Amino acid sequence: MSKLAIETIGLRKKFGNQVVLDGIDMQVPAGTIYALLGPNGAGKTTLIHILSTLYDQDDGIVKIAGYDLATDKDMVRQSISLTGQFAAVDEVLTGEENLRMLCRLSGLTAAESRSRTEELLRHFDLAAAAKKRVKTYSGGMRRRLDIAISLVVKRPILFLDEPTTGLDTISRRSLWQIILQLKEQGITVFLTTQYLEEADQLADIITVIDSGRVVATGTAKSLKSSIGGEVIEIRNEKDEIVRTAATSGTLLDMNQALNELTQSLSPTMRVSIRKPSMDDVFIALTSQEMERAPS
């Protein structure tokens, strides 16, 4: 088995009487992109905060880069970078100034800071905006700077909490390219997302959590095939989907599903058949619709 970058066994966390994480078991192989998906309030941010040492767990074992979080927190901190939902960037400074300041604060010399800053600005496609104040940046530029800042010091594991929330399609795709390049450099990327397509496109492994429990883990392909072979869609006269039904894809199963649908829907509605999508996976696993990315 490949080396694990992150491992949790029976991880639990409560806030007051509310159980937020209820025995999370997870294995993240080194060098992968691993996506944590779940509806609002499922516990994703809490989990990423525990893994990145911001919160203590109440119970369970957490190992990051082989170090036990309970006994080796300093070594864990030296193995990780975190980009949260609200990163600490000084809006009045330029992108270059922010990066250079963080380089100096991280202990790099002035010359090292200059060259690392240049390298990051180039890599994150911010060279042209280097001398502009951050408050003039677009959402996509800002997120790229957030991630660049968290990579000032090279660490093997990167946590990204909802990296593309609120970004338009083009900015999101450009960030996906950057995340894929980080993986090519051997960095393990652990991200949370509310967007199904993001997990589908990027992640080697997806874990779905709901109400603090793992409800499924696998590749996008295995999760989709786990819920059935074919999905029946019924559309009304305005071409809106009014009902879907997951089936195994056998004649018998589809016939039965169609019979049931015919009993409760108008017989003139149209039928189409498609393979399961990540939306179907989420509805099946969490009984909730996931947020859709802006397109």
Ligand SMILES: Nc1ncnc2c1ncn2[C@@H]1O[C@H](COP(=O)(O)OP(=O)(O)OP(=O)(O)O)[C@@H](O)[C@H]1O
């Ligand atoms: N510091 C805290 N104190 C008390 N309750 C908290 C705290 N942080 C989170 N919670 C609660 O824990 C639950 C899980 O929250 P969390 O932010 O981890 O979910 P999430 O899956 O990241 O949600 P979202 O997708 O909305 O960001 C929620 O009910 C939230 O209100």
